[in-house]
Amino acid sequence: MSNYKVDATLDITDVLCPVTFARTLLKLEDMMVGEILEVFLNDGEPLQKVPKSITDEGHRVILIEKVGDKNRMLVERGE
Amino acid sequence: MLSGLNFTDDQVVRYSRHIILPEVGPKGQKKINNGRVLIIGGGGLGSPVAYYLTAAGVGTIGIIDDDVVDLSNLQRQILYLTNDVGKPKAVSAREKLTALNPGCQVVAYQERLKASNILQIIKDYDVVVDGTDNFGTRFLANDACVITKKPFFHGAVLRFIGQALTILPGEGPCYRCVFQTPPPPSKVQTCAQAGVLGVIPGIIGLIQATEVLKYFLGIGDLLVGELLTYNALTMEFIKTEIRKNPNCPACGVNPANYELSDYEQPVCDLNTR
Numbered sequence A: 001m002s003n004y005k006v007d008a009t010l011d012i013t014d015v016l017c018p019v020t021f022a023r024t025l026l027k028l029e030d031m032m033v034g035e036i037l038e039v040f041l042n043d044g045e046p047l048q049k050v051p052k053s054i055t056d057e058g059h060r061v062i063l064i065e066k067v068g069d070k071n072r073m074l075v076e077r078g079e
Numbered sequence B: 001m002l003s004g005l006n007f008t009d010d011q012v013v014r015y016s017r018h019i020i021l022p023e024v025g026p027k028g029q030k031k032i033n034n035g036r037v038l039i040i041g042g043g044g045l046g047s048p049v050a051y052y053l054t055a056a057g058v059g060t061i062g063i064i065d066d067d068v069v070d071l072s073n074l075q076r077q078i079l080y081l082t083n084d085v086g087k088p089k090a091v092s093a094r095e096k097l098t099a100l101n102p103g104c105q106v107v108a109y110q111e112r113l114k115a116s117n118i119l120q121i122i123k124d125y126d127v128v129v130d131g132t133d134n135f136g137t138r139f140l141a142n143d144a145c146v147i148t149k150k151p152f153f154h155g156a157v158l159r160f161i162g163q164a165l166t167i168l169p170g171e172g173p174c175y176r177c178v179f180q181t182p183p184p185p186s187k188v189q190t191c192a193q194a195g196v197l198g199v200i201p202g203i204i205g206l207i208q209a210t211e212v213l214k215y216f217l218g219i220g221d222l223l224v225g226e227l228l229t230y231n232a233l234t235m236e237f238i239k240t241e242i243r244k245n246p247n248c249p250a251c252g253v254n255p256a257n258y259e260l261s262d263y264e265q266p267v268c269d270l271n272t273r
């Protein structure tokens, strides 16, 4: 796993769309601009849609990597 | 898990399709959750307004109706089931709405809205929705909302047509600016003339509910100064610009000493249901 200073972690592998995106948004809402959120998400719809939706909301996806059978995404909280 | 905006896990799921809308988002959903709406009348208009605003998560819904459920109501008043016939509407409505969303506080008033009680009741609400079945109560509610500067979401239906108007006291015309005074009882439709296709209050009620949500969210354009009329036969929506009447007794330049009053109405005034 890539090394970044992570400010908060969220696991959305136990929920389905659109709760995946809703929980990610809510978590980011709680954070300060520039802080980094680590999100674990499943393959398929979450991986296809959540990073794009988060980007559309003005946050920056720093990286997405495979970790076991999940994916790890790092997002920087936008304005 | 609670986020900074204090949503429970269940709320995140329940309202997820609002939360993911950029125009709503977590903050907008919170505004809806903090909203307090009084619905005057639990009839054809009040039913869809109450159902959808409760589903949307409006924090407090007040519903005032002194009537009992009649079999003839069920054709359009979707809050009630066949086995509710004979029960007080306010109580029956509260059961349905609480079952739909236990997070919503539903206050049922089993009484008639009058000049003597209206100010006491509406003080606990942010906005008022017109679901009344008679002109007298509608004018009374309009005037009380103008006095207390509360948004008033008007709706009315008859036969195949309906209308809606959003009144923001101080910003646009009020109901009385447009319609002046209640018609004399002799001019009011008789029961036989006052049929209504059951879906019409559904359509108009949902327009009122949409306006309430937009008001809470602060998005879009409200029907302020624009009377929307809908004709189901031609499937046309028409907006007519209306103006503030400077001589309006409720919101005009000289509203001084204006007092709320009750109006005599025939019992069978079905104009809005």
Ligand SMILES: [Zn+2]
Binding pocket: B173, B174, B175, B176, B177, B178, B245, B248, B249, B250, B251, B252
């Ligand atoms: Zn007026």
